[in-house]
Amino acid sequence: MQTLIKNGWVIDPANMIDGSFDILISDGKIEAVVPHGKISASKIKGAEVINAKGCVVAPGFCDMHVHFREPGHEYKETIETGSASAAAGGFSSVAVMPNTSPVNDNRSVTELILSQAKKTGLVNIYPIGAITKGLKGETLSDMGELKESGCIGYSDDGKPVMDSELMRRALEYSRMFDLPCIQHSEILDLTRGGCMNEGVVSTELGLKGMPVEAEDIMVFRDICLLRKTGGRLHVAHISSGGAVDLVRQAKAKGLPVTCEVAPHHFTLTEEACRNYDTNAKMSPPLRTNEDIDMIKEGIRDGTIDIIATDHAPHDLADKQVEFDNACFGIVGLETALPLTLKLVDEKVITLQKAVDLLTHQPCRIFNLDKGTLGIGKDADVVIFNPNTKFTIEPEKFKSRSKNSPYKGWQVRGKVLHTLVAGRSVYSDQNE
Amino acid sequence: MLLSTKNILSTKELTKQDIQQILDTADSFKEISTRAIKKVPTLRGKTIINLFFEPSTRTRTSFEIAGKRMSADVINISGSTSSSVKGENLIDTARNLEAMNPDILVVRHHCSGAPALLSQFIDSPIINAGDGSHEHPSQALLDLLTIRSHKGDLAGLKVVIVGDISHSRVARSNIRAMQTMGMKVRVVGPPPLIPPDFESLGVEVSHNLREAVRDVDVVMVLRIQMERQNQGLLSSLREYSNYFCLTSESLAKARDDVLIIHPGPVNRGVEISLDVMESPRSLILNQVTSGVSIRMALFYLLLGENNANPN
Numbered sequence: 001m002q003t004l005i006k007n008g009w010v011i012d013p014a015n016m017i018d019g020s021f022d023i024l025i026s027d028g029k030i031e032a033v034v035p036h037g038k039i040s041a042s043k044i045k046g047a048e049v050i051n052a053k054g055c056v057v058a059p060g061f062c063d064m065h066v067h068f069r070e071p072g073h074e075y076k077e078t079i080e081t082g083s084a085s086a087a088a089g090g091f092s093s094v095a096v097m098p099n100t101s102p103v104n105d106n107r108s109v110t111e112l113i114l115s116q117a118k119k120t121g122l123v124n125i126y127p128i129g130a131i132t133k134g135l136k137g138e139t140l141s142d143m144g145e146l147k148e149s150g151c152i153g154y155s156d157d158g159k160p161v162m163d164s165e166l167m168r169r170a171l172e173y174s175r176m177f178d179l180p181c182i183q184h185s186e187i188l189d190l191t192r193g194g195c196m197n198e199g200v201v202s203t204e205l206g207l208k209g210m211p212v213e214a215e216d217i218m219v220f221r222d223i224c225l226l227r228k229t230g231g232r233l234h235v236a237h238i239s240s241g242g243a244v245d246l247v248r249q250a251k252a253k254g255l256p257v258t259c260e261v262a263p264h265h266f267t268l269t270e271e272a273c274r275n276y277d278t279n280a281k282m283s284p285p286l287r288t289n290e291d292i293d294m295i296k297e298g299i300r301d302g303t304i305d306i307i308a309t310d311h312a313p314h315d316l317a318d319k320q321v322e323f324d325n326a327c328f329g330i331v332g333l334e335t336a337l338p339l340t341l342k343l344v345d346e347k348v349i350t351l352q353k354a355v356d357l358l359t360h361q362p363c364r365i366f367n368l369d370k371g372t373l374g375i376g377k378d379a380d381v382v383i384f385n386p387n388t389k390f391t392i393e394p395e396k397f398k399s400r401s402k403n404s405p406y407k408g409w410q411v412r413g414k415v416l417h418t419l420v421a422g423r424s425v426y427s428d429q430n431e
Numbered sequence: 432m433l434l435s436t437k438n439i440l441s442t443k444e445l446t447k448q449d450i451q452q453i454l455d456t457a458d459s460f461k462e463i464s465t466r467a468i469k470k471v472p473t474l475r476g477k478t479i480i481n482l483f484f485e486p487s488t489r490t491r492t493s494f495e496i497a498g499k500r501m502s503a504d505v506i507n508i509s510g511s512t513s514s515s516v517k518g519e520n521l522i523d524t525a526r527n528l529e530a531m532n533p534d535i536l537v538v539r540h541h542c543s544g545a546p547a548l549l550s551q552f553i554d555s556p557i558i559n560a561g562d563g564s565h566e567h568p569s570q571a572l573l574d575l576l577t578i579r580s581h582k583g584d585l586a587g588l589k590v591v592i593v594g595d596i597s598h599s600r601v602a603r604s605n606i607r608a609m610q611t612m613g614m615k616v617r618v619v620g621p622p623p624l625i626p627p628d629f630e631s632l633g634v635e636v637s638h639n640l641r642e643a644v645r646d647v648d649v650v651m652v653l654r655i656q657m658e659r660q661n662q663g664l665l666s667s668l669r670e671y672s673n674y675f676c677l678t679s680e681s682l683a684k685a686r687d688d689v690l691i692i693h694p695g696p697v698n699r700g701v702e703i704s705l706d707v708m709e710s711p712r713s714l715i716l717n718q719v720t721s722g723v724s725i726r727m728a729l730f731y732l733l734l735g736e737n738n739a740n741p742n
Contacts, residue, residue, distance in 0.1 A: 198628075200628045200631045202626075202628075203626045203628045203629060203631065205543055205544065206543040206544075206562070206563050206564030206565030206600060206603060207543050207544070207564070207565075208564075275547065276543070276544030276547050276548060317520070320520075320522060321520060321521065321548075322521060322540070322542035322544060322545045322548060323542065323543065323548075324563070325542065
């Protein structure tokens with residue numbers, strides 16, 4: 001079984017490829033990446049041909065921060081619907097956060113997730129295990145067992161590890177397994193009851209704010225701990241310009257810290273909360289234009305390592321309520337590419353760098369043998385047209401939930417095909 | 432002339448003409464409440480629902496009396512008697528009420544933005560009777576009516592608002608309405624009770640009551656909530672009173688004709704002293720009387736103008 005992707009512009013940052021190449025896939029693996037038209041006809045006899053003219057061909061995107069809600073909250077998303085959403089967004093690999101019910105803090109839950117993923121058979125699912133049992137912030141989870149059963153990192157995401165002593169031990173203990181601890185950086189004492197960024201808009205709306213200092217202090221604390229413990233710290237969904245500065249300084253000192261940003265934190269500000277739009281309610285909250293400027297600078301200079309969506313599906317019952325009572329979060333998988341390409345439009349980064357942030361870099365941080373079109377690797381491929389304009393219509397999302405603040409946005413950058421191990425898991429033509 | 436808005440959700444949405452019209456209409460209704468038979472047929476056959484998810488005596492009663500003086504049928508539903516205790520969602524509750532064809536919903540809710548949320552799902556006009564820390568527009572309108580009846584013209588007047596600005600929907604509604612009417616607003620209170628960004632609303636911020644009252648026409652005192660102490664926003668009510676209780680002493684530098692208002696309910700001796708509260712310059716009870724006229728005016732302007740005569 002062979003597939004030939006021809007006439008496309010291949011961007012494969014892992015192998016420093018950026019040009020007009022044809023890609024031959026055999027039995028789910030990359031067999032050849034050669035300059036356009038150079039594959040001998042005999043070699044590709046009978047191969048299925050995908051014409052990628054005018055399109056970018058890249059390694060399938062890798063989102064290291066999604067919530068698929070299974071087990072426990074299948075009415076919001078399942079591994080199957082989440083996988084379909086990922087495939088439609090061009091993602092071939094995703095890492096699922098452990099705040100399910102029950103929490104993924106032990107082998108049995110990890111194995112359930114992996115078996116559901118296998119049954120679904122769409123995209124590669126990598127579980128992230130809890131840092132603390134039950135996400136309670138009291139005792140460390142069995143990090144060794146979690147790694148052995150398939151987890152690729154540790155996080156209490158949704159909640160921070162507030163106890164500094166416990167965070168210290170988590171960073172220390174995780175060293176044994178060489179997996180990163182992913183922190184949702186938020187000092188809860190400062191954000192209690194808060195539901196949006198503290199600032200002009202929260203003041204006008206009469207909503208309790210979450211000051212940006214809550215994020216900065218936690219990032220700083222963790223960096224201080226990291227200096228002592230070693231281990232690997234990955235700062236999830238950075239939203240504060242001040243926190244970007246802290247990570248930059250820590251990196252300059254050679255500390256093993258990495259961080260990610262979600263597209264909503266460089267495309268929207270607290271202004272989106274006006275009219276009490278609960279689709280603009282997220283944690284960390286949408287901040288200000290100054291934060292966005294500093295985040296873009298962090299993306300530009302490499303302080304911010306990767307883009308991750310924090311895909312957080314919630315159904316209407318959890319969103320069509322008072323702003324105070326609405327759940328935090330938005331779905332992100334099916335809008336990530338066009339929002340990331342805005343950075344290219346604005347000349348913050350090149351198209352090549354944008355692909356890098358969604359493929360090679362996340363796999364480097366999480367030690368995944370993915371995000372590459374290297375010969376012999378699994379043929380996880382995305383084909384997208386960076387110039388196709390379209391209107392975002394959440395009601396058409398593959399995700400079970402439609403909670404997106406981007407409804408009606410005119411964007412460009414459309415996914416046409418997503419392949420996982422050579423098999424088509426999404427094709428625009430079937431829509 | 433109709434109002435520029437279908438709902439009364441915030442004073443921010445009201446134009447100067449709207450506010451003037453509401454105040455003028457309320458003035459013309461004042462007399463009804465002094466009659467031997469305090470009732471006009473203007474809103475006969477109209478149904479008003481007071482949907483209150485938060486305790487209230489003054490505001491709810493004021494809306495109820497206003498409706499009844501205009502012959503509307505007024506139904507009161509409180510949070511504890513509504514289906515919300517059975518877990519019914521706010522929108523479902525309101526949609527069910529709407530299915531019974533009310534003409535106006537008056538909503539009070541502890542969450543900022545709840546009336547705005549309802550307005551997306553409900554066709555009937557909605558009057559926000561106080562939502563969280565956001566707005567309480569009818570209170571601001573009755574404050575303006577009270578001030579106007581004593582000062583004649585609102586433009587150019589200076590007002591100081593004293594107390595817990597952070598959590599006050601009364602302050603937010605008043606600031607917006609007063610600015611629309613050309614008044615100047617200053618707020619005074621301890622820093623933990625004034626949001627750091629409050630100057631962005633175009634008000635002057637002070638932490639010194641004695642100085643802050645110096646050149647103003649009106650002092651508005653806000654109720655201080657006892658629970659702020661447990662939230663760490665106040666050291667003690669005793670110390671709060673030392674600095675921010677409106678007394679004849681703290682009013683020493685104020686003008687003689689300064690007016691004192693308070694949205695109630697009053698914590699006597701905490702935010703305002705008994706003698707100031709009962710002095711001739713205190714208009715606290717006039718405010719309550721104005722409240723009925725304002726709410727009659729709102730009902731009339733939202734509902735009745737096309738098919739009735741106020742007399």
